[in-house]
Amino acid sequence: MSELLTRRRLITTGLAAAAGASGLAVAARLADRYSLIPPDHRGLFGAGETLTYAAHRILTAHHSLAREFERSQISKVIPVNGKHPEVESYQRLQAGGFADWRLTIDGLVARPSSFSLADLKRFPVHSQITHQACEEGWSFIAEWTGARLSDVLNVVGVQPQAKWVFFFTIDQWWDSLDIPDALHPQTFLAYGMNGQEMPLDHGAPVRLKVARQLGYKSLKYLSRITVTDTMKNIGDGLGSGSPSTGYSWYAGI
């Protein structure tokens, strides 16, 4: 009887292993097809990142909105995480009231364009009072005002094969969003904060605001946007400068 049991167990184990392996292969193909794989998916830690990213993409597929708050809940003290860039090009822009600042948008778009601050302010104005948390643990609530990135991208015409939207800053940083987050109604090109022009240390003249991800995804001091279908050839190919410092590309946690 015990022999029978072991043989049966061996067969079931074998079948389960085969089913598991082919199931994994099918899951990997499906995940790739439905864009459920983040750029930092390699290695042991990549498995955790892929599970988180895929789970969130499925969970938020109906474009769920980040929690919004009352004006009375806006934080009295807004923490500053790093001062504005000290480079000469930034100081020149600042001296001119950012009148010479331009945001260029290129890559897989029908009409590559360049926008001034005044151009961006001509788009429908939107506001959100949302929570911004740092990976470190601190957080604050503020009101952000700006143009929806989706409105701007509609004007330049994103091509259908596009998969990623890359952002570059005056202080030489870069990050990227997938199309669902780029077109999300709470993803802003924000030029105002708490009813004022964007303060210098918070990203003047224009910063990105991504409400459903941690603060480090909301890049300050934007200078260029590139729409692509691949992450290769940009930085180390991980979609952002963050993974090399231990912060994952996807920051929805």
Added chain:
Amino acid sequence: MAESVQLHELAIPEVNVSDALRHSAVVRVTHWITTISFLALLLSGIAILLAHPRLYWGETGAREGPSLIDLPLPFVLDVPIRGPGRYLHFLSAWVCVLTGLFYLLYGFFSRHFRKNLLPSKDDFSWRVISPHLRLTRPKPEEALKYNGVQRLAYIAVVFVLFPLMIWTGLGMSPAVTSVFPWLATTFGGQQSARTIHFFVTIVLVIFVLVHIIMVFRAGFIARVRAMITGRVAAAKEHS
């Protein structure tokens, strides 16, 4: 000669005990995977905490404002969180959660919870409880089933503490709370969830420490062997 010794040993009644399967394979495997992932979560959690060892209540909190508790720990930003701390935390969280789900399904369908974890009335007479509360050494026959205090402790860990950890962990996620806002609002906000996440960790660490002390008092080698091989080997514990 050797044969007769073996026969003699076989004649001892406890040998039946030693043959009894104490822990099923699923319980043993999930126990050790959970042990490893809990340790990884704890270490990476400490690394993440050190980036900002202050706790708050409500929705927001920062160094510039008031805190609930200033932990007597240094702010260490560069070493831990920029190493593998954060990536490790989420990988081991997935391992822990998936293992836990598998264990829950098994526990319900195999009646493991009903048979082994659900305490009966008899488990709670003072005569039965008081020696446990004084952490006295358990009798050998107690190796065969969990006592009432043990049952309650395990039920609390499986059905209250671990779910609270997952809940408060998800309550800190801006993406997950966009779908389920109550994960954060139930506790009064994202920072409250973070604070509870910390205190439930402390309770879990205390549980693990008491658990290890009790295993030592009950006979470390025999109990750990039982959790690895599934067999009790109570006979050896006698001598």
